[in-house]
Amino acid sequence: MIDSGVDRVVPVLSVLPEDRVLVGESARDWARGRSNGPGWMPGDPEVPVIVFPASVEEVSALVRVANEKGMRLLPAGLGSWLGGGGWTHARDVIVSCVRLNAVEHYEPADLTLTAGAGLGMTELDGVLRPNGQWLPMDAPGADAGTVGGLVACGVSGAMQGRYGAVRDNVLGIDVVTGAGRMLRIGGRVVKNVAGYDLVRLFTGSRGSLGIITSVSVRLFPRPETDVTLCYAGRAAEMAALAHAMCTSSLPVAAVGLEAGNGDTICTARLLGSAGEVEEARSRLIDNAGQEPRRIVRDDESALLHRERAAWEEGSALVVRLAALPDRLADTFERARVLAGALGGGVAADALRGAVRVKASPDAGRDEDIVRALSRARGEMEEAGGSMTLSQARGKVAARVGWAGGRGSAPALGARIKELFDPASVLASRCP
Amino acid sequence: MPVSTAVHSLAGAVRKQEQGLLNCVHCGFCLPACPTYRRLGDEADSPRGRLYLMQAVVEGRLDPGAEAFQTHIGRCLGCRACEPVCPSGVEYGHLLELARQVGGDARRPPIPARALLRVFGTAWMARPAMFAGRVLRATGLPALLTRILAGRRPPKGARLAVAMLAASAPPPPLPGRAEARPETVTQRRLEDKPTVGVLDGCVQAGLFSRVNQATVRVLRANGYRVVSVPNQGCCGALHAHGGDLDAARSLARRNLEAFEAAGVDIVALNASGCGATMAEYGSLLADDEEMAPRARALASRVRDISQLLAERGPIPGGSVPLKVTYDAPCHLLHAQGVADPPARVLDSIPGLDVVPLPGAAECCGGAGIYGLTNPRLGGWIGSDKVRAVLGTGAAALVTGNPGCMMQIGAGLALTGAGIPVLHLVELLDESYRRGGLYGKAGR
């Protein structure tokens, strides 16, 4: 039974039936079942409230009520990464779009698909697979979330060089803005320059401008062959190997580095027709001047990369260090030092020069952690790179700062936020 | 011709282009090909912009005497680099001549330019003028002056004129030496031995007579029958480019009659500027009912010397161990579309090391009397070319047009780098001499 004693629940119940509202413990239970990170509600909400609109009209009614009553809404998918980046506030009403999960339009020969924002990425893959297609957006943790969440986060994965970033493959978006307007921008066609590119603005807007209700994406044929070469060795040696692979003209779909307790692993993923992959494989090995420790193929290769994408699952602290790709060895080394201090692991996307560090340090070590993180940020910025927190406890994040001081054109960003969400009813980053 | 008539004929030509469906679609593809646009960045100095100004004159929106028309049409090099890149096949060169005529009638061209045109056009005046030039050159004075002036760039006015004159002097001896005459080499015998008449030209006949002589020798060596063509004269190129179409037409008529009388199968040219003009005698005399068909027939027989040589191989001569680079004359490459033959001729010379010249397809800034009418821009374009030549490390520059030889030669001389400019046939001629193709006497 709904605890209508919570002030935020009453207005919500005026637009949604009871069975689409979860409050308190039941909300916590739902979230626990889905969340992959421990910190999905890091603001320690007073009493969590989750609502599940089932139509665009319901979404828009919620936004209207929020504007009237001065409530704050946090758009969400499966809630798998809500705490990431520090966008949740204690009194948010979480609006999960999982009930908006219909495949609205799918014409395989067009290689495009339109679906409700709440369609899970795994379900989506189930729809595409029989047609030999896929949406190769391997953002960290994407498999655990929804297609709307993927678009809202706008983070891209290791295959971005091959297939483009998420934002390059979103063709259209339906969104209810913070001001309550229902916008239908972009379309279902792969080339479209009619008007300004608001699709890109909403991609990566993290629920701060509007609630995305439906997205159209560009699909790709699933490659015939999927092969991964795995090398292992000393960190510096592997970083050099990874960099060489990235700058060769061979079509490598992804090059990764992972350092744990023992050897550093360097992986190179090849996708394409059997002939092409075979050729690239033998030339990569020739160039490397050594046989890989292991070669995995097809399902096994796909699995390896799925695991790699979900690599930080369950970690309380996730940090991203980035610099230009030719600084990879340096960035990787700094990340290893940081991981050493935090007691965690390191994984890199070599093609982009980005390195992730994950750890789950004890709360008691906050001082050490803050010091290590601040130092890493200073060093990265000095070297022309950056360090951002993807996931962190509120207290640590507040002292270190989620991102460095380099947000581009903050004034423009503020004007755009003001335009779409004038009453600030939607998410905004915690100070 | 009064301005109104001139405008009328430009209008006629523009209309003809439209009716021939060759109109400019304003796509802008010609912009990057244009040396003046590349340097100035003003669309009024681009082919599309110039065509637009012409169109405006035709539409009556612009007075041909207006500063804008005069300046921008005046700044055109006439290099026609804009033609081959045009997807719509706009005949820019032809329209430019008409525009120059319209502009010239609206305003007289500057005095020195006019005087020069007169000198080239009138045979009796050309000879003494060229003679005086040769005497001056023989004194070595221009070479000396050039050396003294070297390093002060860009060449301008008098400095340039002197340097150009110096640059027309024969090149210093080339490295390597004559080989023993091979037993087997004889003049190539061919079943068909076409009769060739060479246009002496005014500049070549005056300052570059050695090029003409070499032309005759290499043609003969390759099995052509060269006959002399009396009563020929200036081709009229400079007049046509300058917009004095009436003078150009009367020069064309004279040459038409002279070459017809000589009964040649082929008109051979070693000056691509003249070649482009003669190849277009048909359209120059299009309005002359009686002459037009004859002009077209003659024009169809016009060949650049490099084409004639390439057709025959050409036969190989002796070794010339020299590193050279080749600059394509605009009127050969863009106006006549002759790209490969010069390279084939160079490739045939044993021992020659040909290195590519960056920007070889771009105008050297010579463009007839351009250096005199637009000294600043001409100097800028010229010094870019000189820099490119120096950058190749070549010991000599080869080209195929006396105007280019003088322009680039002057620029090179002023740098004091001591890099000579050779005509393609001069180099081949030297190779033949070394190979003993001309017998023991050499040249």
Place this chain on the structure above:
Amino acid sequence: MVPATLAKSLVEICGRDGVILDEDRLLVYESDALTAYRHRPGAVVLPRSTEQVQGAVRAVAEHGLPIVPRGAGTGLSGGAVALDGAVVIGTARMNRILDIDAPNRRAVLQPGVINAELSAAARVHGLYYAPDPSSQTTCTIGGNVAENSGGPHCLKYGVTSRYVTGLAVVLADGSVVRLGGQGREAAGYDLVGLFVGSEGCFGIATEIEVGLLPVPEGVRTLLGIFDRIDDAGQAVSDIVSAGLLPAALEIIDGPTIRAVEDSVFAAGYPTDAEAALVIEFDGLKAGLDEDVERAAVLCERAGAREVRSARDEEERIALWKGRKKAFGAMGRIAPDLLVQDATVPRTTLPAILRGISEIGERYDLVVANVFHAGDGNLHPNILFDRRDEHELERVERASKEIMQLCVDSGGTITGEHGVGLDKKHHMELIYGPDELAAMWGVRRAFDPGGVMNPGKVLPEGAGGD
């Protein structure tokens, strides 16, 4: 004519030769490549640096005049046309490649750099710039950014916005903002992505950072000749459905083939064919034969009369010739040409093509199609003669019907040429007042005073202003 005080400050900022004030000289800046619109600017400024652009923008804005950025003026939607005596800021002199950072596969450029020249400079490092509009030998990267240009090879590689990673933009108040850049993942909104395709309405890009790709080691090209254009459309669908990922898939229809073959650009396509399909694959040499073989079989199965394959670079150029020269060839058979640029879902291509030819017949007009079939990006060209007023009217009606047909099939009004002046009233075919108001709002966020390129892209009064 601009006020004398403005003229004076512009000359102070950009130098005497960097400012064009003479009415006659300004004539040549009346149009871009769409000559239907002619408006003489109040002045043209040709700055050499970001600072000069800033100075000029401030001076013009102080005098309350509008500003229009201009690249090479090859736009096909009237975007660079100066309405209301606007001052044109041309980037022709800002044409330096500032840095090619080969190890990181990126380059930093001034906006006036010509697309093909960037690729040529990068090629020395084994790299190239992927988006290849047919106008690439002339158009500027600044113009490409403003229009979010595409090209034949964008089927596989994506359009301009995928490659732009950073921008320095001079806003209407003369300030500079730096968006993205240095391969860094920018915190906050994707303002780089938002700026790309803004058609000169948000500000002037004065420095552009782009990503480069390694030159593919092998390229193979096929030409399918079809008796029915539907079959060619079907072949496109089949190739894509089969999981092949060609670099380019371009169709040239019967009327275009005949125009090309009648011109000096004759490419040797059979004139009785109704469609020619150019298919290109690139990548590692080893994989190409297999792809080519499969594509050839699919073409034949879809009804191709003949499939030609290029064995070397020369033959490859020959196969492309008909496609590349189509625009010029059409210019030769008709004095005027109306190019449309709609995109439709690929599977609707056969039906749309039939619809277009039916509209052409009904209005007694020649409609020649040459287009990026793989992307569903159509370029129906209506050939006409503007001196014939009756014809002009038929052209307008036919053009509108074609546009509506494409929109009804789930398509859009422009795939790569932009809205500009030409299609701004068609915006209402695809967007309602809320979307248009949102776009107005974003435009005002960049340019509160409405200084930049007014009168373009968004219909006035629609959804807001």
